Amino acid sequence: MVRRQAERAQKAATKAARKVVDKARQVDLSKVNLSKVDPRKIDLKNVDLPRFDWERGRFVRKDEAPVVGHSFHAEEVAWPLRLVGWLVNRYIRFCEMTSAVTVAGDGPFVKLQAEGKPVIVLAWHGRNFQAIPMGRLLISPITVLTSRSRDGAVVANIIRPFGFNAIQGSGTGAAAKKKTNPKKRGAQAFRGMLKHLKNGEMVLATADVPPGPVFETGPGMVKLAAKSGAAIVVVGASFSPELPVPGTWDKSRLPLPFANRALVFGNPLYIEKGDDAAIDAACQTVTDALNEVQGDAERMVR
Numbered sequence: 001m002v003r004r005q006a007e008r009a010q011k012a013a014t015k016a017a018r019k020v021v022d023k024a025r026q027v028d029l030s031k032v033n034l035s036k037v038d039p040r041k042i043d044l045k046n047v048d049l050p051r052f053d054w055e056r057g058r059f060v061r062k063d064e065a066p067v068v069g070h071s072f073h074a075e076e077v078a079w080p081l082r083l084v085g086w087l088v089n090r091y092i093r094f095c096e097m098t099s100a101v102t103v104a105g106d107g108p109f110v111k112l113q114a115e116g117k118p119v120i121v122l123a124w125h126g127r128n129f130q131a132i133p134m135g136r137l138l139i140s141p142i143t144v145l146t147s148r149s150r151d152g153a154v155v156a157n158i159i160r161p162f163g164f165n166a167i168q169g170s171g172t173g174a175a176a177k178k179k180t181n182p183k184k185r186g187a188q189a190f191r192g193m194l195k196h197l198k199n200g201e202m203v204l205a206t207a208d209v210p211p212g213p214v215f216e217t218g219p220g221m222v223k224l225a226a227k228s229g230a231a232i233v234v235v236g237a238s239f240s241p242e243l244p245v246p247g248t249w250d251k252s253r254l255p256l257p258f259a260n261r262a263l264v265f266g267n268p269l270y271i272e273k274g275d276d277a278a279i280d281a282a283c284q285t286v287t288d289a290l291n292e293v294q295g296d297a298e299r300m301v302r
Contacts, residue, residue: 077153085157092158096133098257099239102300105265105293106137109233112268113139118197118230119268120221123237124290125206126214126250128155130237134263135162143167143196145205148185164204167192171220173209190224197228207234207290211249215291217283222271226279231268232286236293238262240301262300264293 112119119140123131144159146152147170156166169189172180180186193203209218225232239255255261266289271282 077150077157081150081154082157085154088154089158089161092129092132092255093161095239095255095257095259099255099259099261101133102260102262103137103265104262104296104300105267106263108268109265110137110139112231112233113202116140116200118200118228119202120197120225120228120230120232121202121204121235122207122217122221122232122286122290123204123235124215124250124294125208125210126248126252127237127294128206130239130242130253130255130261131204131235131263132159132162132164133261134235134237135164137263138163138202140200140202141165141196142202142204143193145169145189145193145203147210148183167196171209171218173212173218174216186220190220193224194228197224197230203230207286208250214250215287217286217290219279219283222279222282222286225269225271226273226282229270231270233268234266234286234290234293236262236264236266236290236295236297238294238297238301240298260301262297264297264300266290266293 109119109121121142142163143165144156144167146155146166146168148168149170152168152170156168159166167189169185169187169192171184171186172178193205196203203224205221207217207221208214209220221232224230239253239259239261241256241259242253243256245252245254269286269289272278274282
């Protein structure tokens with residue numbers, strides 16, 4: 001039945017196209033006097049010129065609907081955003097090549113990978129660029145959680161050359177004072193990460209959730225650890241020198257080339273299933289562990 005409907009639609013489209021072609025052939029262009037057309041009298045204000053949409057990477061009509069938020073996919077994003085991702089990736093590569101690195105506490109982390117155990121790696125949101133060059137310590141496949149926003153699509157293209165896969169989806173931080181938007185596909189991302197962990201792989205995410213509060217662990221990744229039985233490994237990352245990025249909710253810092261950098265890994269944390277009070281206590285435990293390794297990383301380079 002579907003095939004018949006498709007055939008009927010194709011025939012109707014072909015018939016309509018033939019009518020347009022027949023009408024165009026009936027116009028006698030020899031009778032049109034183009035010399036009487038004065039280009040100075042053409043009102044360009046009434047001409048509906050297309051505009052260039054940087055998010056789509058092409059010209060679109062003025063009345064075309066804007067891109068819906070939380071609909072950006074890393075593999076299908078427009079070329080201007082892919083170009084931004086490539087440039088940032090090259091910059092991080094340059095910083096990595098020109099810096100001296102010190103790694104501490106990575107023994108249990110490497111051992112878990114060698115044994116094929118599932119691992120959830122957590123870092124603070126404002127230090128995610130500093131943590132990206134840790135790809136050399138990876139044995140198991142790792143998937144990074146990014147949002148389906150414009151920024152998340154750019155980040156997904158930044159991390160891919162470092163050996164990271166990306167899964168797009170996110171929740172909502174407590175500072176927003178509202179429920180999670182289903183368009184962010186947080187539930188789908190949760191199920192996807194759970195599947196990767198059950199295969200003995202790793203997941204990398206930020207502990208604090210936009211738009212904050214900053215430096216406070218959200219419940220999403222803690223619940224994922226409790227349900228999957230995966231170990232949480234916190235990592236602190238720091239460059240010296242760094243530049244603070246003003247106006248960012250997560251107090252981001254931009255790494256600079258020719259710097260000293262440090263990666264400090266914490267001991268594995270295992271979360272047991274429990275009620276909301278138990279999850280809140282586990283979030284505080286992860287927060288304390290992250291603050292400790294981040295402080296150690298900053299002291300090592302400064």
